[in-house]
Amino acid sequence: MRKPENNGNGNSHSNSNGNKLRKGLWSPEEDDKLMNYMLKNGQGCWSDVARNAGLQRCGKSCRLRWINYLRPDLKRGAFSPQEEELIIHLHSLLGNRWSQIAARLPGRTDNEIKNFWNSTIKKRLKNLSSSSSTPSPNASDSLISSDQPNKDQLIAAAGSSSEFMSMPMYNNMDTSSSSSSMMVHMIDSLPMLEHGLNMMGCSSNGYMINTTSCISQVGMNNCGNFGGEFYVPPLESISCCIEENIKAENSFYDHRNPNNLNTNNNNANNNKVDQNIGGVGNLLQGEEIKLGEWDFEELMKDVSSFPYLDFYSSWS
DNA sequence: AATCGCCGCAACCGCCGGATA
DNA sequence: ATATCCGGCGGTTGCGGCGAT
Numbered sequence: 001m002r003k004p005e006n007n008g009n010g011n012s013h014s015n016s017n018g019n020k021l022r023k024g025l026w027s028p029e030e031d032d033k034l035m036n037y038m039l040k041n042g043q044g045c046w047s048d049v050a051r052n053a054g055l056q057r058c059g060k061s062c063r064l065r066w067i068n069y070l071r072p073d074l075k076r077g078a079f080s081p082q083e084e085e086l087i088i089h090l091h092s093l094l095g096n097r098w099s100q101i102a103a104r105l106p107g108r109t110d111n112e113i114k115n116f117w118n119s120t121i122k123k124r125l126k127n128l129s130s131s132s133s134t135p136s137p138n139a140s141d142s143l144i145s146s147d148q149p150n151k152d153q154l155i156a157a158a159g160s161s162s163e164f165m166s167m168p169m170y171n172n173m174d175t176s177s178s179s180s181s182m183m184v185h186m187i188d189s190l191p192m193l194e195h196g197l198n199m200m201g202c203s204s205n206g207y208m209i210n211t212t213s214c215i216s217q218v219g220m221n222n223c224g225n226f227g228g229e230f231y232v233p234p235l236e237s238i239s240c241c242i243e244e245n246i247k248a249e250n251s252f253y254d255h256r257n258p259n260n261l262n263t264n265n266n267n268a269n270n271n272k273v274d275q276n277i278g279g280v281g282n283l284l285q286g287e288e289i290k291l292g293e294w295d296f297e298e299l300m301k302d303v304s305s306f307p308y309l310d311f312y313s314s315w316s
Numbered sequence: 317a318a319t320c321g322c323c324g325c326a327a328c329c330g331c332c333g334g335a336t337a
Numbered sequence: 338a339t340a341t342c343c344g345g346c347g348g349t350t351g352c353g354g355c356g357a358t
Contacts, residue, residue: 023328024326024327024328024352025326025327025352026326026327045343045344046343046344047342047343059343059344060328060343060344060345061327061328063344063345064326064327064328065326065327067345068326068327069326096347097347098346098347099345099346099347110345110346110347111325111326111327111347112325114347114348115324115325115326116324116325118324118348119324119325120324123323
């Protein structure tokens, strides 16, 4: 945390108007100003937000404060075991791409997840590795970065009571492999959250994947967790739904529609939507799924097409 | 009660990429 | 084609809380 600063103290700098800009902790008054402005006007240019809201802050600071603290859709409190598992799992797929991980945990921020990882999970992994006398022969192997935990560490870090331990990915994971089958396991092993996923109102067919990798096509208007099965929507519809989400989100922040604030928008500010939705998604279309054609690199590129887990509504 | 050290987390920093002039 | 601005991201910092001594 940074020390709160009074206006005009030595550690502030000037904006383009020559006004001193505050740094450090936000005061309740500043929070009020920013919150009121955002609720009234929605998101625009952050420099304008800072200026128009009467804040002696740079736009960047306002943006961070809003995203990490003031956003109405933020979920507070400790991470649930399900969230922990999901974070660990997504980190194994994405590495330190905190924003992408956060995009799949509605109500959580990248900063929050990053802090959680660096404090809690890393510490756990460290303890595990120090207590383990037999380092993994594949310790240098990793999917993304060199500090990726190995399989055993991941399992242990997720907790012994966790169904994470039985996830196919971590039972079958070959970290030296970038095979398509591994990616099937990755998707297969996405945590079964107890909350309904209620994803995006998809209208076209998707696929159910259960824990034995049995895939069946389903027609549906809703997506998510179906009593032990995990619904992977067709990526085309994900793309379509993402577009819808973007539209919804734009209206959420549309400064031209200040009354259109939707506090149930679960993906607000998690809008780093990858543009590359196409190619791999088509592999999930049609009666026959050509799993063998899945390409790991392509999937990593397209990993944003994994479902947005929307269990926020059931918490609020 | 006082001190110390660790830890969590809010916020800053620097870099990058895209948009615009 | 270049410069500038802005937003977004990951890494890092350092204050404040809290438990241990």
